[in-house]
Each structure stands twice: as C-alpha cells, then as structure tokens.
Amino acid sequence: MPKRLSAEARDEALVTLTGWKLAEGREALTKRFVFRDFNEAFGWMTRVALIAEKMDHHPEWSNVYRTVEVVLATHDAGGLTELDVKLARAMDAI
C-alpha cells in the first residue's frame, strides 16, 4: 500500500497540479472540471474510469450536466498518497 504523503510532499505536489486544492475538512484533493456539454463531461469520465480501474484507485466524483466535481483520497492510507497525485495528473492530461 502506498504511504501517506508528508505535509511537505503534499505541498510540493500541489504546486505542480493546476487547479487542484485541498478539500475542506479532510485530507483530499479536489477540483471542478467544466466541459462543453454532457457528452464531453461523461466522455472524459469514461476515459478516467478506465485509468482508475487499471490503477485500482478510484475517484469520488459527482456530475451535473457538463460539470464534474472530483475528490481524491486514499482511504486505506487515511489521507493523500502518490496514487492521488498520479490520478490527478492523469485527469488533467486527458
């Protein structure tokens, strides 16, 4: 299992991630993605889902029409790990 990031490693990772911030009230990364329409939003979610399944690391996310709100955390580690940073980067790259 990946280790929980230190506060320093977490801050370093945040600097390199565009638009991600720490969630309120819990150790997690969060970002709101806005697309052109539902087709684009769900198409993006589908591509992310394939990656998440391969990583065996899944986002918490909600979708309302063309908007997707994402929260990333590693439950087993009780906070953020390298897996969350990796998945965040993959989401940005798609």
Add this chain to the structure above:
Amino acid sequence: MPKRLSAEARDEALVTLTGWKLAEGREALTKRFVFRDFNEAFGWMTRVALIAEKMDHHPEWSNVYRTVEVVLATHDAGGLTELDVKLARAMDAI
C-alpha cells in the same frame, strides 16, 4: 417542454417506482444504487448516460467506488416531470 407534475401525479408515480423517494428540501427524486464493484457501477452509469443523452434529460449523480447516488429533477420546469419518472424507470430497468 414537459409540464411539472401535480402533487397527485407525483405521488402516483412514486408508488410505482421501487426505492425512489422525494429528495429533502427540493422537488426531486432520489435513489442510492449499490453495485458489486466500480466496474459494475460505472458500467451501469455508462448505459444510463447513453439513455439520458438520447432523452436529452440528464441525472445529477455522484459515484464513490461501487455506489451511485442519483437525483432527478427537471430544472426548466422547476420540479418533477414525466421525464424524471421515465428516466427513473429506465435506470431501474437496466
């Protein structure tokens, strides 16, 4: 645009829908779907997405691993319409 359902029509529809209830604080239908794993949950979402896009009527939904929370309402009508009942039935049927 479909018309907002009367309170009677809404109650009649609710009786025929399994596991759906009125959301708290707003006129909307809500249901929590639990699957075996992420693969099943997202697979189901994908099938629903195709139907929703075809209907041009989209759910508000959030997914955490094998759970999907759905809220259905017709924003343009300011409440529930026949579209929500139809999409709810389609979700149950898949």
